[in-house]
Amino acid sequence: MSGTRALIAALRERLGAADPAPPRVPMPVVPAPPARVYVPRREPARGDAGGARHTTALLAIGHVGTRYATDVVLQFQAELAVAHEAVAAEVPDGWAADHGFLPLSSRVASHREFLLRPDLGRRLAPDSLQRLRDQAERSPDVQIILADGLSATACVDSGPALCAALAAACQQRGLSVGTPVCARFARVWLEDEIGHEVGAKVAVIVLGERPGLGTGDGLSAYLVHGPQIGKTDGDRNMMSNIHERGTPPPQAAERLAALAAAMIEQGTSGVGLDLARVAGEVERGYRPPQVRQRLVEP
Amino acid sequence: MLLEPIVPTVLSLRRIPAADPALLVAYGADPTRHVALGLVTCDQDDALYVALDEATKHAAVDVVFARSFYAGSAHASGRLSGEILGVIAAAEPQAIEDGLAALVACLAHDACFYDADGQRGITMFPHVIGALGAYLSRAAGLPAGEPMAYLVAPPMEATIGFDAALKAASVRAVKLVPPPTETNFACAWLTGIAPGDLASCEAAATAFAAAVVDVAARPRTR
Missing domain, CATH: 3.30.70.1710 (BMC (bacterial microcompartment) domain)
Known part of the structure; x- marks a missing residue:
């Protein structure tokens, strides 16, 4: 409130006005809204609390008033940040050659284009195609391809180890393995063109998978028999969640090698592959419940 | 009575919780930032200009529209028109409420014409x-x-x-x-x-x- 009313009242006094000024209207007293303090409440055991021990899904997280508890929100935001960071990461220049891979690239020119144009990520750039024809070993049983996919973080962190373990597991089964290649800005279907060019019986692409909450380090592997452009997802077998809290890489390498061997033996892949015949080797047994990684102290 | 405060009258006071974007644009608001509107007519234009400004000090509101009407409230187009229409805009209706509360208090106790x-x-x-x-x-x-x-x-x-x-x-x-x-x-x-x-x-x-x-x-x- 300004002092204008008092100023004019003083002026009125000075000018000697005869009639008394009207009384001022008192300001109303506005009571402050009551402060409500909400205490965090964990859900009572209702079954879902027990279920929460077996999953990283957000079960039985309780509430504060009508909202999530602060630590739940912060944990969610931190996990989302991990996922965002993994998607935004890129394989460093020269990394592939330094780690013993033949460096290849899809037709994508930039990371943004990679996210927006899946079709370009499924075909090799002309110079990469030439390099593959010039330098890659011909007609292997299994062609292993490492790729960045949607998480370059996972590709760089655990890709080389998984590829090496997979190559060793294949050779142990008497399968020949082609020149290890690493493709930049690659989508799953790029394995069709690479596998066809080298004349592999089975192509395996190991790539960083679309990050979920808090899992930026997951790898997926897709296998296809008789790779050539035009193969569909129905022709592929895949394994996801290859990371320490999911399927550990050494165990995954054994199963992938068993799958590749089964494909060559049966001459097919995807829905045509009879998994019952290799059930003992590729079926997943009991896996202990995953532990949610705390990124924020409660 | 000489120098007596002439307290302004709020002739109408309405809210639009979620205004149509075309309306927002026409009244000078920004549809990317503003959702809710508060509208007020008053029989003293200058008191309302001051009260609208007062509202911006008490709530996250923008004064997007404030225009005096020709020839003043003695020649108004209707009994609710007075001599000014003021519009405040905000991202949420609660800010409009806070702004209007400050505006009405300012009109009742502060800004006014004098005899x-x-x-x-x-x-x-x-x-x-x-x-x-x-x-x-x-x-x-x-x-x-x-x-x-x-x-x-x-x-x-x-x-x-x-x-x-x-x-x-x-x-x-x-x-x-x-x-x-x-x-x-x-x-x-x-x-x-x-x-x-x-x-x-x-x-x-x-x-x-x-x-x-x-x-x-x-x-x-x-």
Whole structure:
């Protein structure tokens, strides 16, 4: 409130006005809204609390008033940040050659284009195609391809180890393995063109998978028999969640090698592959419940 | 009664919780930032300009529209029209509520015209704003928080009053609007030559009010 009313009242006094000024209207007293303090409440055991021990899904997280508890929100935001960071990461220049891979690239020119144009990520750039024809070993049983996919973080962190373990597991089964290649800005279907060019019986692409909450380090592997452009997802077998809290890489390498061997033996892949015949080797047994990684102290 | 406050009347007060984007654009709001509107008509335009500015100091609202109507509230287009429509916009309805509460309090207890001749035949608005809000500070080109004297009176009274105000204290004219305006008054915005000089603004407003009362009492001098 300004002092204008008092100023004019003083002026009125000075000018000697005869009639008394009207009384001022008192300001109303506005009571402050009551402060409500909400205490965090964990859900009572209702079954879902027990279920929460077996999953990283957000079960039985309780509430504060009508909202999530602060630590739940912060944990969610931190996990989302991990996922965002993994998607935004890129394989460093020269990394592939330094780690013993033949460096290849899809037709994508930039990371943004990679996210927006899946079709370009499924075909090799002309110079990469030439390099593959010039330098890659011909007609292997299994062609292993490492790729960045949607998480370059996972590709760089655990890709080389998984590829090496997979190559060793294949050779142990008497399968020949082609020149290890690493493709930049690659989508799953790029394995069709690479596998066809080298004349592999089975192509395996190991790539960083679309990050979920808090899992930026997951790898997926897709296998296809008789790779050539035009193969569909129905022709592929895949394994996801290859990371320490999911399927550990050494165990995954054994199963992938068993799958590749089964494909060559049966001459097919995807829905045509009879998994019952290799059930003992590729079926997943009991896996202990995953532990949610705390990124924020409660 | 001489120098009696003439308390403004809020003639209508409405909210639009989620306004149509076309309406937002037409009234100067930004559909990417504004959702809710608060609309008010009043029988004193200058009191509402000050009250709208007051609202920006109490809530996250923007004054997107404020226009006086021609010839003032004595010649209004309807009984709710008064002489001004003011519109505040905000991202959420609660901010509109807070802004309107501050606006209504300002109209009821602070900004008002005063009787300059004891018969309400001549009225004036010798208002001093202690600290400018976002709206009037932008209109005046002054930093927010500066004091400003907001002086309004009919043509002859205002002209004599502005001269008296400018000579009475170390103030400068931010804006001088000679008659006629929409409501056929004249208007001046004065601020201290030194930044933050509230006392000079108050002295200027008092001198203005005294000069207007003098012209009302003695319309002709030799």
